[in-house]
Amino acid sequence: MTNSIYQQAKEIQQLAGKFLCEEVGTPYTDIEEWKEVQKHLATCIEEVLKKEGSTPEEEGEILLAVLMGYTVAVRKRKNIAVAMERANRVLKGIQDPLLKCKLAVLCYGECFDEELAAMAHQLIEEQKLAGNEVAVSATEVLLLSIEESYAAV
Numbered sequence: 001m002t003n004s005i006y007q008q009a010k011e012i013q014q015l016a017g018k019f020l021c022e023e024v025g026t027p028y029t030d031i032e033e034w035k036e037v038q039k040h041l042a043t044c045i046e047e048v049l050k051k052e053g054s055t056p057e058e059e060g061e062i063l064l065a066v067l068m069g070y071t072v073a074v075r076k077r078k079n080i081a082v083a084m085e086r087a088n089r090v091l092k093g094i095q096d097p098l099l100k101c102k103l104a105v106l107c108y109g110e111c112f113d114e115e116l117a118a119m120a121h122q123l124i125e126e127q128k129l130a131g132n133e134v135a136v137s138a139t140e141v142l143l144l145s146i147e148e149s150y151a152a153v
Contacts, residue, residue, distance in 0.1 A: 005051045006058065009065035012044050016068035017138075041073035049079055052086075056093035060103050063087045067106035084110055097123050098132070102139050109146045117147065 015037070049066050053059030066083040070076070087107050094100040101123035108116040120143050127136040 005048055006061060008044050009048050009061045012041065012048065012065035012069045013061075015041065016065075016072045019072050038073055041069050045069040045073060045079065049082065053090075056090045057096050057099060059086065059090045060094045060096070060099050063090065064099065064103050064106060067103070067110065071106075071109075080110060097127060098135055098139075101127065101136060105139055105143045105146065108143070112150050117143070 045066055048062050051062060053062055063083050063086055066079065067087075070080055070083075084107060087103060091100065091103060091107070094103065101120055104116045104120040104123065107113070108120060120139075124136045124140050124143070127133070
């Protein structure tokens, strides 16, 4: 994967992460500004989805960006389906436990597969035991939120 695609994937993750994992200090009140954010995300998502990573980790970063981006941007079912199919292929090969955990949580949010939820919970607990509570705290909050939303349906 080229550096620019990796950087673009990280940019999408950071932008979407502001809405997923952090308190947004000033929500968008200017519709034109919000439209620009949507347009930018949609363009970036389309571009990164055209690429495949050369390692499971690179592929995981791309897919994480796509799924995170579609939590904020106007969703395209076809692209989400493509990302989910690719994630299904690559998830078990990812060695980075934090990346694997984040991807499992976002995938769970799309399909509510209990195996994904169990994997995410296990990875979160392993990271906490390893002293990485801060690194997984936002992911854990997101997982619990998804589970609460699913239970309410």
